[in-house]
Amino acid sequence: MNLVVQVKLLPTAEQASALEATLRACNTAASDVAATAREIGCYRNYDLRRHIYQGIKDDHRLGAQAAQHVIKKVCDAYKTLAANIRAGNLGKPGSKRRRNAETNPVSFRWDAAQPYDARMLSWQHDARTVSIWTVSGRLKGVAFTGSSDQIKAVATMPVGESDLVHRDGMWFLYATVEVPEPELIGPAGFLGVDMGIANIAYDSDGNRHAGTRLNGYRRRQVRLRRRLQQRNTKSARRLLARRRCKEARHAANVNHIIAKTIVTEAARTGRGVAVEDLTGIRDRVRLRKPQRVTLSSWSFHQLGAFLAYKARRAGVPLVEVDPRYTSQTCHRCGHRDKRNRPDQGTFACRSCGVVAHADHNAALNIARRGVEDWGAVNPPARGLTSQPARKRPASLALRAG
Secondary structure, rough: EEEEEEEEOOOOOHHHHHHHHHHHHHHHHHHHHHHHHHOOOOOOOHHHHHHHHHHHHHHHHHHHHHHHHHHHHHHHHHHHHHHHHHHHOOOOOOOHHHHHHHOOOOOOOOOOOOEOOOEEEEEOOOEEEEEEEEEEEEEEEEEEEOOOOHHHHHHHHHHEEEEEEEEEEEEEEEEEEEEOOEEOOOOOEEEEEOOOOOOEHHHOOOEEEEOOOHHHHHHHHHHHHHHHHHHHOHHHHHHHHHHHHHHHHHHHHHHHHHHHHHHHHHHHOOOOEEEOOOOOHHHHHHOOOHHHHHEEEOHHHHHHHHHHHHHHHHOOOOOOOEEOOOOOEEEOOOOEEEEHOOOOEEEOOOOOOOOOEEHHHHHHHHHHHHHHHHHHHOOEEEEEOOOOOOOOOOOOOOOOO
């Protein structure tokens, strides 16, 4: 499987200037390529390369590999745009936002990430430096640093494509590394995980993860942003710019901790992990206006992705189950009724009388569905499978954490 490892570059002032000029040249070229692609209606990599490859090399002082990566970056951007349009993420047909997306060319910020391959970037692990291509020539001896795990990963594992990123005045390399993937265990049951807003995660063992503290933190961030936006002074805008990624980093850290705790417990007890398939939940759920900010800032997709890749690294099976009625169904007798939920945090079965925390009851139902879904596609043994489970296909690469 592939993981993305972030390392921080420590360039000198002269090296940083060359890196900045490189990003400006590459992204200016990408914007020109995107405009040409829109004008001629050509969005396939090899077809588009025939039209503009030599031109952007000469006009923007790009090397052969950099020019090819620029063209591929543009094609990938249009592919993503088309997928968002098909999914309805840019509005309904005929809406102003969708018309603009369908007619205007894609544009790139000057500091948008630029891909690098092995011909453009090499690592000197003993000196802890990299040699990197720029429009000013090859830069040698650019120092990098990171955590011990990150340094070890890029030094001992095969490194593929890397992205040069400029963020908040700092320079980073996001390197894709190939990590050996263990065989999945034959699970002796499943640990169900119910993800929600009041409690970020609640597992079938009765453990509550995050919840009140994280939601309180988010509410404070919303109030602070609102006050700074209303003030609208130069210092307020500067503070907003510095804080723009703080909440996202905090939420990602919390999600990493939760995912690691859940996967570690599942591996320790020889179980798999069952989660809800929450794809498209923002389109399905209708909330009052005060609740929409809470739902939009709920990073359930990120938590699910962290659970998926950490489970694969640990050889723990993970299944996504149908979430419908898990909060209304009794885990003991199977009776389903809306009235089983007298309030947000309580489940009281009107058939057998069992009383439980609502999220715990839902997690138990998710665990049961995990067993059923796994047993439907895998031969039984240890109650569930008779042989080591087949590997699951590789998913989106994620930052190591």
